[in-house]
Amino acid sequence: MTRTPETPLPSPKECRRLREAQSLSQADVAAALGVTRATVRSWENGRTTPRGTNRDAYVRLLAGAEEVTPHQENPAPALVGAATGPVQASPDRAEPAPEPPSETPSASELAPEPDPELGPDPARGPELSPEAEPEPLSPSLTPDQAFDALYAFCAPALVRQTYLLTGRRELARESVECAFQLAWHRWPEVAMDRDPAGWVRATAHEFALSPWHRLRPRHRNPEPPPAAPADRALLDVLLQLPPVYRRTLLLYDGVGLDLPETAAETEASTPAAANRLLHAREAVATRLPELAEPKELHRRLAEVASAERLHAAKPTTVRWGGEQRARHWTRAAIAFTVVLIGATTLTLRTAPDHYEPPLAPGATVHGVPPRVAPGPLSAEELALRAKLKGETVSGPERLVPEAG
Structure with a gap:
């Protein structure tokens, strides 16, 4: 069977230029193709490429040759398609067509319905993830400026996400700071990553959910819960979920990741992530029966996170803390190396320089009479001993021959 060649696709940068030349937004392209705006963003960032009918329709739309058919002609569910970057659930998140029931939950069972009220609302406070897409960083930016831009874009929302994961304000701020400090320490690697924000988010979530925090004295006492009873009830339900279920629910219904990206970030298969999401819901x-609808759950998650006035530290403070931590670890490594070298040198100086065979164990010798103690002295021996004692100390007198 001969495979049909795929339609030539321009480069990601050219795709974005063609879209902007026609005064189309990513939401317009997503609505025309029946995919999510995150998928279109992923195509323009070069993380993924469209395939099949999506690819043909996308090329025709960029070329402006004809009108693209609506989503009904392309029923492939968008939530189980290519992995995309982090986005916020919004009206641009299209609903896939229903699929036959199967053992694995379909995307139509998991995706929330569009809700025009989920956009940014100043009265409600910031969302879990920013709505606006960050502009590409200019190549002329210094590493400090690029890091500060990433921090300013991600840190506020990331602190609120981590608070929903842990229910602890200080731990949320500490997790985000440690994640960005590690990102600054590995900045060349993070800067070249396809999704720096996702890299930092995964690091912060893993640090926040580490079981070793239970051993810390200040984490043994619970922190004050939210003031509103409804917020307190939702946070209590979230904290009773297993950590991996809680993280899956937050990434999908709170942050707005697609199902494949949620599975990849939680290090699970897509069916496993879908099952975790359904059980968490x-x-x-x-x-809380009033939160059975995904769109209502997303709205309440954003409200609970926004109710807590959690402020991240300044990027300069985070960078300075990361550099100080790197210096401390460097000095500790140098000190350990010096101690190891000293111990090795002392061992070489004091260790024996030649082989000394071990002494053989003793063996029993047969045929030798045992040693016995001397018995009582006879009369002659007693007389001799008395005679010797009576002579001078210098010894017996010398025998001198007499003249004849």
């Missing part, structure tokens, strides 16, 4: 709906 079921647990929340059991305790």
Whole structure:
């Protein structure tokens, strides 16, 4: 069977230029193709490429040759398509067509319906993830400026996400700071990553959910819960979920990641992530029936996170802290190396320089009479001993021959 060649696709940068030349937004392209805006963003960033009918329709739309058919002609669910970057659930998140029931939950069972009220609202406070897409960083930016731009874009929302994961304000701020400090320490690697924000988010979530925090004295006592009873009830339900279920629910229904990206970030397969999401939603709906709808759950997650006035530290403070931590670790490594070298030198100086065979164990010798103690002296021996004692100390007198 001969495989049909794929339609030539311009470069990601050229795709974006063609879209902007026609005065089309990413939301317009997503609505025309029946995919999510995150998928279009992923195509323009070069992370993924469209395939099949999506590829042909995308090329025709960029070329402006004809009108693209609506989503009904392309029923492929967008949430189980190519992995995309972090976006916020919004009206641009299109709904896939229903699929036959199967053992693995379909995307139509998981995706929330579009809600025009999920956009940014100044009265409600910031969302879990920023709505606006960050502009590409200029190549002329210095590493400090690029890091500060990434921090200013991601840190505020990331602190609120981490608070929903842990229920602890100080731990949320500490997790985000440690994640960005590690990012600054590995900045060449992070700067070249396809999704620096996702790299930092995954690091912060993993640090926040580490079980070793239970051993820290200040984390043994619970922090004050939210003031509003509804917020307190939702946070209590979230904290009762297993950590991996809580993280999956937050990434999909709170941050707005697609199902494949949620599975990749939680290091699980897509069916496993779907099952975790369904179980987490079921647990929340059991305790709070009014949050059975995904769009309502997303709205309440954003409200609970926004109610807490969590402020991240300044980027300069984070960079300085990361550099100080790197210096401390460097000095500790140097000190350990010096101690190791000293111990090795002392061992070489004091260790024996030649082989000394071990002494053989003793063996029993047969045929030798045992040693016995002397018995009582006879009369002659007693007389001799008395005679010797009576002579001078210098010894017996010398025998001198007499003249004849």
